[in-house]
Amino acid sequence: MKKKKELKISRRTVMKGALAAGAMMSAGSIPSKLFAGEFNIPDPLKPLPTTGGNMRWIDSGDMKGVFWKKLFPEYAASRGITIEYDGLPWKEINKIVPIAIRNGTVHDVFQLPIGMDPGVAVSEGWVQPWDDYIENIDEWLGAFPSGVYLPGVNQFNGKTYGTCLTANKRTGTCLLYSEKYMSEAGYDPQAGRMTYSEIRDAAKKITKNGNGQYYGWIIGGNQVNRWEDVVHTFGQVGGAHSGRGGFTNRHINFQNGKFQIASDQYMEAVELLLQLKSDGSAFPGVMSMNAPQARALMPQGAAGMIFQGPWCIGVWGRDAPNWKYGIASEPVPDGKEAQPLYIAEGGSNTFWLSANSTMGPFAGDLIRFMGTEQGQIYWAQTVGAADPAVNPDAVAKAGLTGPSAQALAMFAENILVGPNPIVRNKDVGIVAAKSRVPDPSLALVIQGLYTGQLKGVEAQLKDCNQRYEDALDKAVEEARADGANVTRDDWVFPNWDVYSNYGAEKYQEI
Amino acid sequence: MHKKPLSKQIYDARWCYLFVLPCSILTGMFVIYPIGMSWYFSLLDWSGFTKEAKFIGLQNYYEAVNDKFFWDAFIRSFIFMFGTVPVKIVLGFIIAVFLNNQVLKLAPFFRTVIFMPVVTAIAIIGIVMTFVFSPFNGPANKFLMSTNLTSAPIDFLGNPDTVLPTVMGVYVWKWLGITMMYWLAALQTVPQDVYDAAKIDGAEGYRLWIHIILPIVLPFAIVIILVEAVGALNVFPLIETMTAGGPFFSSEVMEIYIFRTAFVTDSGTMPRLGYACAAGVFWGVAVLFITVLQGLWMRRTRRI
Structure with missing residues (x-):
């Protein structure tokens, strides 16, 4: 009869284990809470x-x-x-x-x-x-x-x-990149914020180095909000100062209360995306994948760059701990200084x-x-x-x-608190409830431009901007008809200094 | 002859009515009532989940018929139907003819293989097909590239020119087995004597099929076409899982359009159940109209 194998633990094994555990804890590389059952x-x-x-x-x-x-x-x-x-x-x-x-x-x-x-x-x-x-x-x-x-x-x-347990001081369109591909292309995003031309050039070089095995840039293109997020944030970095959040905040310049969709900065951002495609630098399947799918392809070596949020850090850390990547701020249009991004309170x-x-x-x-x-x-x-x-x-x-830590430092440096019309006038909430994003939305317009189903960036963005203006006007009108005390002037904050936080004292001023 | 009063007639048939009652209640609850409510909702400006609902008459219908995306989806639904039904009918018939041959020993095996996609969950097929047609390591592209049929991967589901044909192809593959079964059932109604008599008269090959078998199974064909046509207008789960109507509405059929306006707006603003109901009612009437036309065609063919 076969003798049952006994589990033997030698004193040496115990010592080795204890030393390893002690080293890990003292190095602080794995916080103690990562072990199950250690939440106090x-x-x-x-x-x-x-x-x-x-x-x-x-x-x-x-x-x-x-x-x-x-x-x-x-x-x-x-x-x-x-x-x-x-x-x-x-x-x-x-x-x-x-x-x-x-x-x-x-x-x-x-x-x-x-x-x-x-x-x-x-x-x-x-x-x-x-x-x-x-x-x-x-x-x-x-x-x-x-x-x-x-x-x-x-x-x-x-x-x-x-x-709320979390802060909204973050962006979802940081430049996340493969350190290997980017360095082979001759760029180091940690040296300073990259320009649109540099992004384009880096994407071209990565694609060339990939020789059909990998590409310069990837995006989850069938998740339409990704297009809007990229253009919105890049537009802000380029100087189209506007709010973030729902329809009644997003894309609105609170200096004049108007939508910024047809601004030069938005057009430049859309053009960048179209150029990445026309250069052949875009991953060929972007239109049939969502954001998590695109994100998952990065550690597999399918692309060199993605514009995504800091949530990738944890996912990649868990799924591809040995893959080397970097995170940097959104690129800036050529010849321009990066402008602040804004969040609502x-x-x-x-x-x-x-x-x-x-x-x-x-x-x-x-x-x-x-x-x-x-x-x-x-x-x-x-x-x-x-x-x-x-x-x-x-x-x-x-x-x-x-x-x-790097991402948090970046957000702290780049993001300010902007005005929020609903804090100024709670009846703006009634407008929000009445508002409907017009068809096609900005996200879909950008997607349509990218697929080539829509032509002419400037004309399409101008049309889209007008649709958004009309939709907000209509929502305000309907809210007023229901008794809301609200006008489009509630979106105008003349005392907004775009280089400082908009706090309680600013609301009191107006 | 003296006719019995109605009350007496009902009393005499009371057991029939009693047995019909459960089905009538269920039909009323789950068919008649929802149809009636959707007609009513279509007259409201209502998101579907707030208390506030305003009666606006036919304004939703007016808006729908003036919406380019509504008509695009409407037409696309019919493109889908006309693109898939003939293919399924013809392919299903050809396969059924081969598999109806008693001499073919492996017929049951092939029948099972062709029928297998029918019993597979449609959402699973939709998701799996997104991987099959993926331009990055998808087997479809790997095959095309390894055989040098293409030099670069094709974004089947991301290209507005290829997305609808691809989804249509998957739909045909998924449901071909059921069409084949319809045809097999039809072919098995043809008595063996007809084949024997035709052969004695010298009718063989395509002549046998064109002049003898087809006229016999033609009434079945009309029923099959009717069922297939209505089925091809109800493709929500497949398209929602494969493309959700994109890119940029390229594969948005009416059901996706209705779903998008009723429940989900990509931009996250309030949905519009009243408007979606108007679009749904309009669409329902259109489908009903086609069904009636096909019914009339069927009656006419039977008379012939």
């Missing part, structure tokens, strides 16, 4: 129901999903509940959440579809305030930086309906609690913990720059290094 989840501030239950949670995934999938099992076990998590792309959130709201099956905690006015969610009774579920909520809110929680944005009727990834939810005590307890400094440190250590934690002290204590 505090006891709830007040007793939670003992009935258990299942909490359903949906958000836009990416690195958030990575974090939640680590935390949720531990949290659920500590509170005697189960948590069902769905991390989905925004395109899916935009489909699922409205349908689920409509048929009364929306998750306990969810994110609103992009562009949907939170005021509508509150007035329609889809959500309930967090105040009853987050213990000492005033004290808890006081720990967040000013400008994160604002009336008309996430607070309504004196109550907090939306909770408030946080990002706002979480809403379904009005039908009975899991409020647990959701509130979890959100409260995540808003504490320890919760924010945990978040920052896993999510990094992808969705930066909103508490800057926690980010500093998280000890981020490498591309994450």
Whole structure:
């Protein structure tokens, strides 16, 4: 009979293991929280129901999903509940959440579809305030930086309906590149911001070096918002000062309250994309892939450059830890100085609690913990720059290094807080609820220009700009007909200095 | 003869009515009621999930018939139908003729192989096909390049000129098995004596098929065409999973158009359920019109 093999651990093996673990911990290369079961989840501030239950949670995934999938099992076990998590792309959130709201099956905690006015969610009774579920909520809110929680944005009727754990100080169109391909092409984006000509030239050289095996540049072209994001941000870097966010903010220059879609800077950005295609530098399948697919091809060596967000850092770190890449700021048009980018006040990834939810005590307890400094440190250590934690002290204590730290430094340098019409006049929210992006949207126009189905950049962007102006005018008119006290002048901020943050004192001035 | 009063007639047939009742209730709930509500919603300016809904009469219909993208999608749906149905009908018939031959020992095997895509989930097929036709390492392009049929990869689903034919090809492949089964059922209604008699009379090869078999199975052909035509106008899951109507509306058929306006706007603004219902009603009437025409054609053919 075969003797059963016994597991023998020698003293030498134990010593080797202990030394290796000690070296890893002391070097700080792997934060301790990466080991399962090491979240220090505090006891709830007040007793939670003992009935258990299942909490359903949906958000836009990416690195958030990575974090939640680590935390949720531990949290659920500590509170005697189960948590069902769905991390989905925004395109899916935009489909699922409205349908689920409509048929009364929306998750306990969810994110609103992009562009949907939170005021509508509150007035329609889809959500309930967090105040009853987050213990000492005033004290808890006081720990967040000013400008994160604002009336008309996430607070309504004196109550907090939306909770933000992350800052919106980031862009989704950084230059991410293969260090090998870029250096072979003779460029180093770390030496300074690249110009459009340099990007074009680098893409040509990478494609030439690839000899049909890889290409200069890639984009997830069937995910239409990618086209708009690139042109919008590049346009801003070029000097088309405009807001970010939903339809009533995006592309609007708050100096004159007009859309910037037909500006020279937008045209230059579109031309750059078309030139990358006409040069033969674009990956040949861009129109049949979405952003995550394009992102996944980068470490496989399919392309040298992609304009994407910091969420790539975590995904690549996990899926292709040995691949060498760099991150840099968006390129600038030739002969121009890079201009600031703008975000509206408030946080990002706002979480809403379904009005039908009975899991409020647990959701509130979890959100409260995540808003504490320890919760924010945990978040920052896993999510990094992808969705930066909103508490800057926690980010500093998280000890981020490498591309994450570089991205955060870049955002801090490049991004300012711009005006937000809804903070000035909450009736702008009614306009947002009435507004409809006209067909074809800017995203689709750029896609159509890229595929060659639309001709003439200038004419198309001018037409598009006019459609956007008309759509906003119509929405304002409809809101006024419903009693809203709002005019297009609410989008004009004459005291906006484009080189400084637009804070509370500026709103008071006007 | 004295006719029974209606109440008496109903009472006498009470068991029939009782047995019809569950089906009538279900039809009312899941067919009649939704149709009625979609007609009503089409008269509203309503996002579909706010309380606020304004009656605007026929304004949605007016807007739809003046929308270039509506008509593009409308026409594209018919291009899809006219591009796929004849191919499926002809190919399905040819395959059925071969596989109906009792001498062919492997006929059951080939029938199973051709039928397999029919029972595969359409969403799975849609997703898998995006990989098959990928320009980067997709097997379709690998084959074309390895055989020197193309020198550069083709972006089948990303090129506005190739996207619709590609999706149509996948649709034909996916559903060819069911068309073949329809034809096999039709061919098996032809009695063996007809074949024998035709052969004795010297009708063989294409003459046998053109002059003897085809006239017998023609009434089946009309039913098959009707079923196939309506099927080709309902291709939402395949197109949504393969292209979602893109690039730049190149593969947007009516169902995708309705879905986009009813539920999902790429730009994230409020959807328009009322407008989508108007487009849906318009589309439904158009499909009904075609179905009626085909029904009339079928009656006429039967008389002949």
